[in-house]
């Protein structure tokens with residue numbers, strides 16, 4: 001592999017000054033050559049600096065990393081999460097085929113299907129009033145209490161599927177900051193509210209604290225006897241849920257082979273099922289399953305997640321770009337950047353390989369973003385003219401949901417394409433001077449202004465395009481990014497499925513609580529921590 005990395009570095013050095021404009025001018029078929037499709041899902045990677053030679057080397061990298069064998073091991077239920085000795089099988093949750101999926105010799109599919117049936121029955125019951133509040137009336141509002149993977153996926157999907165939302169109103173509480181739950185319940189009637197406590201481990205302090213506060217709120221308003229009718233829970237730790245006192249028929253399990261940030265397809269998706277109904281949720285699963293099948297079977301050079309992963313590695317490791325921006329031109333994907341931050345950065349923010357030795361090159365980039373066109377009026381200045389190159393990943397639908405507002409969609413599309421075109425082409429000093437002259441600007445003014453109005457261009461982007469953001473399309477998009485993370489991790493040889501980096505902060509917060517509660521002094525802590533604790537508790 002080192003040889004391939006060196007060859008890629010050499011290609012980069014040799015082609016660094018060749019502008020993307022020149023690549024497009026030299027090859028009228030560049031878009032055809034460097035775009036790929038899965039049915040109507042389109043990935044355009046022609047506005048990156050790849051050439052046929054570079055793409056071939058990237059594919060060599062994937063082959064040398066044994067990507068196909070690693071992929072097959074994941075789908076087959078091998079314990080590829082080595083530090084936790086667990087299989088990684090979020091793909092089983094959306095396996096709509098008849099294929100069995102075995103973990104330690106047992107087919108998990110019957111249990112997956114049975115749990116999904118129970119979830120759908122519960123969700124539909126809440127939607128049609130068969131599952132009712134303590135007073136027999138309907139639930140009008142559902143509060144999901146969870147954080148990280150037990151929050152971001154459902155939040156993202158609920159917003160994304162807003163046009164399909166015909167169930168009770170959904171609210172999400174994640175932050176341990178009391179403001180989050182206080183602001184949420186202030187608007188709610190406890191008698192009409194169902195609370196879902198979602199936590200894979202059922203130990204996360206934020207979630208447990210918010211759940212206890214919600215319980216107190218319900219018990220205070222409705223009486224202790226009513227509380228059971230207003231709670232449901234989702235967890236892999238069924239013993240801990242039982243200890244919290246939630247009725248067994250309202251508890252939905254999942255399995256340790258589902259990572260938190262990969263869990264929206266499991267019982268963690270319950271609030272989404274309640275919002276949009278079983279049929280739409282099944283379409284969401286089907287979209288992901290379609291990408292799973294594509295990832296499993298398509299040749300590497302036509303395989304969308306593989307291509308996205310390889311372009312990601314090209315940008316991160318060969319070009320040295322430290323971040324990537326997620327720019328959905330789709331208001332319903334408002335929380336996609338936050339969702340992908342966890343998916344990507346918690347998975348691939350790693351500094352040692354699977355064998356514990358330090359990685360040889362940079363791993364996961366900083367992932368950030370905002371929907372367009374809002375981002376254009378905020379941070380795109382830096383993307384166009386700043387000193388760092390930010391690879392951009394645009395998402396855009398051909399159609400919006402607002403049939404009578406088609407002109408909005410046309411403007412959205414024009415803006416999205418204009419941004420990637422501007423990033424690619426830029427505007428030379430000569431072009432800028434000519435444009436200013438054509439506007440009648442005085443020569444001295446032209447010389448003063450032109451450098452500021454020149455754009456270097458040659459800035460790379462990917463565009464993911466789809467017909468319309470329906471549940472199937474959303475499932476496909478999310479699975480595409482999941483497998484892209486897998487591909488990058490497989491080539492870096494890191495474990496994308498643990499998250500030990502989150503632990504230290506949790507341990508230290510626990511250790512600081514006695515100081516913050518005034519039960520211990522700050523001795524033993526550094527002077528900054530002790531000084532801040534003293535200020536904040538005085």
Ligand SMILES: O=P(O)(O)OC[C@H]1O[C@H](O)[C@H](O)[C@@H](O)[C@@H]1O
Pocket residue numbers: 147148149150198199200201202203204207260261346499502
């Ligand atoms: O679902 P839970 O067990 O409550 O975990 C919630 C979140 O907390 C942890 O700190 C992890 O970093 C996340 O991966 C996880 O999704």
